[in-house]
Amino acid sequence: METPDIVLEALDIHKSFGGVPALDGCSITLPRGSVTGLIGPNGSGKSTLIEIISGLLAPDRGTVRMAGTNITSWPPYRRSRHGLARTFQVSRLWEKLSVAENLMAATPSRGRDDLWRTYFGRRALRKADEADRDVIYQTLSGFDLWRLRDEPAGVLSGGQARLLEFSRIMVSGATVALLDEPLAGVNPVMADSVLSGVRQLNDRGITLLLVEHNLSVVEKLCPMVYGMETGQVTASGSISELVNTQFFADAYIGRSRERRKS
Numbered sequence: 001m002e003t004p005d006i007v008l009e010a011l012d013i014h015k016s017f018g019g020v021p022a023l024d025g026c027s028i029t030l031p032r033g034s035v036t037g038l039i040g041p042n043g044s045g046k047s048t049l050i051e052i053i054s055g056l057l058a059p060d061r062g063t064v065r066m067a068g069t070n071i072t073s074w075p076p077y078r079r080s081r082h083g084l085a086r087t088f089q090v091s092r093l094w095e096k097l098s099v100a101e102n103l104m105a106a107t108p109s110r111g112r113d114d115l116w117r118t119y120f121g122r123r124a125l126r127k128a129d130e131a132d133r134d135v136i137y138q139t140l141s142g143f144d145l146w147r148l149r150d151e152p153a154g155v156l157s158g159g160q161a162r163l164l165e166f167s168r169i170m171v172s173g174a175t176v177a178l179l180d181e182p183l184a185g186v187n188p189v190m191a192d193s194v195l196s197g198v199r200q201l202n203d204r205g206i207t208l209l210l211v212e213h214n215l216s217v218v219e220k221l222c223p224m225v226y227g228m229e230t231g232q233v234t235a236s237g238s239i240s241e242l243v244n245t246q247f248f249a250d251a252y253i254g255r256s257r258e259r260r261k262s
C-alpha cells in the first residue's frame with residue numbers, strides 16, 4: 001500500500017508539569033494538504049501538544065518530525081523558517097503596528113516577525129519590495145482586510161484579528177499551520193468568515209491541524225480527527241466514526257451527564 005506523504009509527525013510525546021503528566025505518549029501525523037482535527041475535553045493536552053510541535057515547550061520524551069527531518073531540538077524561529085506556523089488560543093499580533101505592517105513583518109524577505117526592522121523602518125515599508133506589496137495587497141483583499149490596512153491591529157475585532165493572523169501565515173510561506181481554537185474570542189457573526197479563512201489557507205496547500213471544541217465545525221472541515229483524553233490519543237477517524245467510540249462516550253456524553261447532575 002502506498003504510504004501517504006506525511007508533512008508533520010509528533011511521536012510518543014511525553015510532558016509533565018510538576019510531576020503531573022499533561023502528555024503521556026501522544027502521537028499524531030498530518031498528511032500533506034490535509035485539515036486534521038484535534039478534539040478532546042478541557043485540559044486533555046491539545047495546546048500543550050501544539051506548544052511542543054511549535055518548539056515553545058521541550059518534550060520530556062518523544063520526537064517531532066517535519067517532512068522527515070527531526071526538528072525536536074530546533075528553536076521556534078528555526079521551525080517557522082522551515083515553514084511551520086501556529087496561532088494561539090488568544091490572538092497575538094503587533095497591536096501598535098498597522099494591519100499592513102503586521103503583514104510586512106511576516107514576509108520572508110523582511111525576515112519573519114522581525115519587529116525591529118519593521119518598527120524602525122516605517123518609511124521603508126512604503127518602498128517595500130514590489131513582489132511583497134503585490135502579495136500583501138492580494139492577501140489583505142482575500143481576507144477582507146484591505147479597508148483596514150492602516151488601522152492599528154489593536155483595534156481589530158476578535159474575528160478580524162484571526163483573519164490577520166491567517167494573512168500572516170499566508171504571506172510567511174508556511175507549509176503547515178497549527179490553529180489552536182481559531183473561533184475562540186470570535187463573535188458568532190464573524191464565525192463563517194473565519195471558517196472560510198481556514199479553508200483559504202488549506203486551498204493554498206497549507207496543511208492544517210485544527211483544535212476546535214465545536215464538533216459540527218470540525219465535521220465540516222476535517223475528514224480525519226484525533227480524539228485526546230488525559231494526554232493520549234484514544235480515538236481517530238471521521239467525526240461520524242468517533243461518535244460511536246468509547247472516547248466519545250467518556251469525553252462528551254459522560255461529561256454532559258455529570259454537568260446535568262451537578
Ligand SMILES: Nc1ncnc2c1ncn2[C@@H]1O[C@H](COP(=O)(O)OP(=O)(O)OP(=O)(O)O)[C@@H](O)[C@H]1O
Pocket residue numbers: 017021022040041042043044045046047048049
Ligand atoms: N505551563 C503549564 N504549567 C503547568 N501546567 C500546565 C501548563 N500548561 C498546561 N498545563 C496543564 O496541562 C494539562 C493540559 O493542558 P492544555 O492547555 O494542553 O489542555 P487543552 O486540551 O488545550 O485544554 P483547553 O481545551 O481548555 O484549551 C492541564 O492539566 C493543564 O493544567
Ligand SMILES: [Mg+2]
Pocket residue numbers: 046047048089180
Ligand atoms: Mg487549549
